[in-house]
Amino acid sequence: MTKIMVDKISKTLDGLYTLADISLTVGENEIVVVLGPSGCGKSTLLNIISGLITPDSGTIKIDGADYTGKTARVSYMQQKDLLLDSRSILDNVTIPLLLKGMTKNKAQAYARSHFTDFGLVGFEHYYPRQLSGGMRQRAALLRTYLFASDIMLLDEPFAALDAITRRKMHLWLLKLHKHYQSSILFVTHDIEEALLLADRVYILSSRPAVIRRELQLDQTAAFTPDMKMDLLAILEEESNDHF
Ligand SMILES: Nc1ncnc2c1ncn2[C@@H]1O[C@H](COP(=O)(O)OP(=O)(O)OP(=O)(O)O)[C@@H](O)[C@H]1O
Ligand SMILES: [Mg+2]
Incomplete structure (x- = not known):
C-alpha cells in the first residue's frame, strides 16, 4: 500500500x-x-x-x-530540529503528545515506555546539553516518532x-x-x-x-x-x- x-x-x-x-x-x-x-x-x-x-x-x-x-x-524531523535547551529530555519528547491533548501523566508514561528502544533510559531528566550528539538525535527522533509513528x-x-x-x-x-x-x-x-x-x-x-x-x-x-x-x-x- x-x-x-x-x-x-x-x-x-x-x-x-x-x-x-x-x-x-x-x-x-x-x-x-x-x-x-x-x-x-x-x-x-x-x-x-x-x-x-x-x-x-x-x-x-x-x-x-x-x-x-x-x-x-x-511527523517531520527538520534539518535543524533542535531540542529545547531549557527542558529535560522527557519534557522535550512529550511535547507532541501534550499538543495532541494527552494529560501530562499519560504523555510521560507513554514516552517513557519508548526510552529503552531509543537508548535514552536513565537520561529522562537530563538537559539536551548534557547528552552526546547521538543521544540528542535519538531524543529528537523519539519526539518525531511520538508525533506520528x-x-x-x-x-x-x-x-x-x-x-x-x-x-x-x-x-x-x-x-x-x-x-x-x-x-x-x-x-x-x-x-x-x-x-x-x-x-x-x-x-x-x-x-x-x-x-x-x-x-x-x-x-x-x-x-x-x-x-x-x-x-x-x-x-x-x-x-x-x-x-
Ligand atoms: N524560503 C526560501 N526562499 C527562497 N529560497 C529558498 C528558500 N528555502 C530554500 N531556498 C533556496 O532553495 C534552494 C533549495 O533549498 P533546500 O534547502 O531545499 O535544499 P537542500 O537540498 O535541502 O540543501 P542542503 O543539502 O544544503 O540541505 C537553495 O538554493 C536555497 O537557498
Ligand atoms: Mg536541506
Missing part, C-alpha cells in the same frame, strides 16, 4: 525554479531515501510533503487522501555526527525500524548512508531538482564498489556547478 504519493510537484522559491515535476512514492514499512547534491531542494521537498509549504503545482497524497498544503498528518520524514538527521557515531545510528535505526515498522522518507547527500538504509533510493539532480534515477536495493545483498562508484558518478555529475 502506498503511504506517501508525491505527484508532479513543482516549486519556484524567490524566482528560482527549485523542484521540477517530482513524483515519488513511499510504501508501507519502506525506507525510501532521497539522495541529492547540496542545495538541490531536498528540504523544500520535505517541507511540501509535510504541508508546511504549498507547491505551485502537483499533489501530495497520504494514505490515498489529498494532503497538499495540509500539516499535522506525518506511521509516517516519518527525516531530513539529514545524522549529518552532524562523527563517522563512527553515524554508523552506530544507522545500525540502530535499522534495528528500530524492524521492530516499529514505520514508513520513512529519509533525505541525505551521503551515498553510504543511502546504500545502507534504503529499500529504494531516488537520486535528485541539482536545482531545479528532477528525479534522475530510482534504484531498488536488495538489503540482503552486499554493495559492490561498482555500485558506489556509479552513484558517486551520478552525484558528481549533478554537483559540478556547485563547487
